[in-house]
Amino acid sequence: MPGAIYAEGLVKTFGDVRALDGVDLDVPEGTVLGLLGPNGAGKTTTVRCLTTLLRPDSGRAVVAGIDVLDHPDQVRRSIGLSGQFAAVDEYLTGRENLQMVGQLYQMSAKAAKARAGELLDQFNLADAADRPAKTYSGGMRRRLDLAAALVVSPPVMFMDEPTTGLDPRNRQQLWEVIKQLVSGGTTLLLTTQYLEEADHLAHDIAVVDHGRVIARGTSDQLKARTGGERVEVVVHEREHMAAAAEVLAGFGKGDTTVEEHTRKLTVPVTGGAKLLAEVIRELDVRGIEIDDIGLRRPTLDDVFLSLTGHAAEVKDADEDDEGGTSADTRGRKRKKESVK
Ligand SMILES: Nc1ncnc2c1ncn2[C@@H]1O[C@H](COP(=O)(O)OP(=O)(O)O)[C@@H](O)[C@H]1O
Numbered sequence: 095m096p097g098a099i100y101a102e103g104l105v106k107t108f109g110d111v112r113a114l115d116g117v118d119l120d121v122p123e124g125t126v127l128g129l130l131g132p133n134g135a136g137k138t139t140t141v142r143c144l145t146t147l148l149r150p151d152s153g154r155a156v157v158a159g160i161d162v163l164d165h166p167d168q169v170r171r172s173i174g175l176s177g178q179f180a181a182v183d184e185y186l187t188g189r190e191n192l193q194m195v196g197q198l199y200q201m202s203a204k205a206a207k208a209r210a211g212e213l214l215d216q217f218n219l220a221d222a223a224d225r226p227a228k229t230y231s232g233g234m235r236r237r238l239d240l241a242a243a244l245v246v247s248p249p250v251m252f253m254d255e256p257t258t259g260l261d262p263r264n265r266q267q268l269w270e271v272i273k274q275l276v277s278g279g280t281t282l283l284l285t286t287q288y289l290e291e292a293d294h295l296a297h298d299i300a301v302v303d304h305g306r307v308i309a310r311g312t313s314d315q316l317k318a319r320t321g322g323e324r325v326e327v328v329v330h331e332r333e334h335m336a337a338a339a340e341v342l343a344g345f346g347k348g349d350t351t352v353e354e355h356t357r358k359l360t361v362p363v364t365g366g367a368k369l370l371a372e373v374i375r376e377l378d379v380r381g382i383e384i385d386d387i388g389l390r391r392p393t394l395d396d397v398f399l400s401l402t403g404h405a406a407e408v409k410d411a412d413e414d415d416e417g418g419t420s421a422d423t424r425g426r427k428r429k430k431e432s433v434k
């Protein structure tokens with residue numbers, strides 16, 4: 095039996111661009127699927143096809159038990175989508191915007207008011223609640239837009255990069271809201287460029303690249319496929335790189351990657367901090383001076399590199415991602431767990 099969201103062989107072309115090249119998805123009811131991929135991978139196009147905003151050239155999709163191509167109107171009534179349906183009215187206040195959405199969904203005025211109040215608190219907009227939305231910053235608008243998508247909790251929700259452009263605090267808050275929503279039984283498809291976000295929220299992750307799902311699994315499964323944790327070393331002298339590579343090869347569980355210009359060597363390992371200490375000792379014994387060393391978990395870049403053989407391309411954020419560029423830069427900075 096297909097899940098709450100089901101897609102088979104979705105293809106969508108825009109002129110020469112094959113945005114979707116046969117996307118298959120199946121999201122069991124009450125779970126969260128994270129659609130993970132770099133800019134241009136086909137995430138938004140997938141969401142637009144599943145939410146009836148775009149008609150695929152071929153393929154089939156069923157959402158909340160309803161065929162998307164045959165009964166788009168019925169599908170629209172069963173889903174929530176952040177970012178597109180809930181157009182924020184610039185001239186209304188934040189509170190009025192949310193109350194209006196509630197009333198569009200036939201809530202009583204009293205219930206709509208109460209729900210608006212709750213959401214304004216949750217999204218940290220209480221102070222600005224009674225100002226017109228046109229005075230809001232980009233981040234505040236984004237939060238208001240998300241809040242509007244959550245006024246009623248539909249059985250199936252779609253969120254397209256919900257936290258791109260949010261600062262870390264607002265991102266955390268949104269994660270909490272999403273967790274609550276899902277614990278209430280909502281099925282969610284969420285797109286993201288951040289492995290960390292998929293990690294926090296998704297039961298299952300589908301990695302997309304060039305319009306296809308290239309891997310599927312839990313976050314742990316994907317990381318394991320990517321080779322788990324790795325040791326990263328920056329050596330002080332370029333002449334020591336070969337010797338350092340030899341040391342790492344002795345400890346590694348896979349190929350050592352060498353980046354000449356940054357004097358950085360990376361190797362997948364198992365064994366955690368204890369192994370890291372051994373690597374440090376061995377480098378020291380051989381007189382190899384290091385500028386930096388650390389143990390780190392795979393990033394989205396590593397997952398991509400391992401799955402596709404090419405690094406995720408870093409492009410400018412979509413035009414609709416307010417403040418997206420800086421968030422992308424942050425999100426793609428490699429995190430290191432330093433030795434304690
Ligand atoms: N309306 C459109 N017209 C032309 N090309 C498009 C359109 N929408 C998306 N594309 C192209 O399709 C590909 C997938 O885009 P998109 O689904 O927006 O990716 P993502 O959301 O993963 O960043 C990209 O190459 C993009 O440029």
Ligand SMILES: [Mg+2]
Binds near residue numbers: 137138254
């Ligand atoms: Mg997109």
